[in-house]
Amino acid sequence: MRAQDRWPAAGHNVFCLREDPAAGAAEPGEELERVAVLAMQRRGVRMSVVLDRNRYKRCDFLFLRRPYKERPNETYEQVFWQTQTSMVQRRPKVAPAALRAGGAGMRVVIDSAERYPWRFPDSTTERARLPAGDYALVRDGEVLAVVERKTFDNLLADFGVMPLLHQRLLELSANRFNALVVEAAYEDFLNPRRVHHFNPSFCAAAIAELYAAHPDLRVVFCANRKTANAWTSSFFRAVLNQFTSAESSDLRTP
Incomplete structure (x- = not known):
């Protein structure tokens, strides 16, 4: 150059x-x-x-x-x-490309075990058994991104079987674009009135262990189901945009 x-x-x-x-x-x-x-x-x-x-x-x-x-x-x-x-x-006065794109062109596979799945408006969805995660962004038969969904009670129960949780998250993190999305705020796990028989300090240590044991895994705490659904939809759109923009640029690799 x-x-x-x-x-x-x-x-x-x-x-x-x-x-x-x-x-x-x-x-x-x-x-x-x-x-x-x-x-x-x-x-x-x-x-x-x-x-x-x-x-x-x-x-x-x-x-x-x-x-x-x-x-x-x-x-x-x-x-x-x-x-x-x-x-x-020279900050542009436009929204990020992922937000402009909407859900058009997205194909989301929802694990067949999901009882009350999230919704992805303007996207094509189907039910199938996923090897890892609960939601997958798929294009031309290739899995581009995977998200594991956890409610507050789901993750709290998993703290009692940490070895099994680590196994599932290890497989999830094998995907380049991955996320563990929790339908609760981090501070909820520090509230003694909500964590039942667990100690808040134990919950904090368990969450820290997830970050330390899986450095390639994105752990995202959302306030509720609606926010978690919206975050995942935006994440999938952004990942899809990364692939489509790279292909449409029609450039030689520098």
């Missing part, structure tokens, strides 16, 4: 050109500095990079394809280098 500057100035983007070996030998550029990459993530047309240094470390590269004015059936690539500061100053 060739850039116009060594780091984007505040409120500005830096235009970049991708190195293309197939285009022949280009004039060699000057290497100004070399920094190790601490983390990198691709999300559709955007790639976030975190550099291993204290300052000037967070940035994004935006990969776009534009049609030629004279040749509308052909496209060319534009690459913009953005920093955290410029993205804050």
Whole structure:
């Protein structure tokens, strides 16, 4: 990648050109500095990079394809280098793509053992036996995301059989996009009047054990059934959007 500057100035983007070996030998550029990459993530047309240094470390590269004015059936690539500061100053006045998408195009499989399942308006739903979790986002026969649903009483009862709970959560966390969604607030498990024969400190330790034993598992505490249902629907929409936006970008992997 060739850039116009060594780091984007505040409120500005830096235009970049991708190195293309197939285009022949280009004039060699000057290497100004070399920094190790601490983390990198691709999300559709955007790639976030975190550099291993204290300052000037967070940035994004935006990969776009534009049609030629004279040749509308052909496209060319534009690459913009953005920093955290410029993205804050240029904050878009639109809702996230996951919220704009609604439930259209989603296919949700509900485990056949669910007695009173959540609802997913504008989505296609079906009942089937799931190997893990209670709800799965499926596309073209592939499971994209899985959610395990727990009521307050469900999770409280599972604290008495922690080895079995760990087994189920281990299988759940094998899915890249996963979540254990609880239809209760965290503080409910610290309320002596609600946890029955359990001690609140025991419940707190059990929940902490879940986080420590399954670092790849998302544990989400929602206030009630309605909130848990809404969170799961938004989660599924966001995951589906990650896949569809990555495919529609039609870009080479940088």
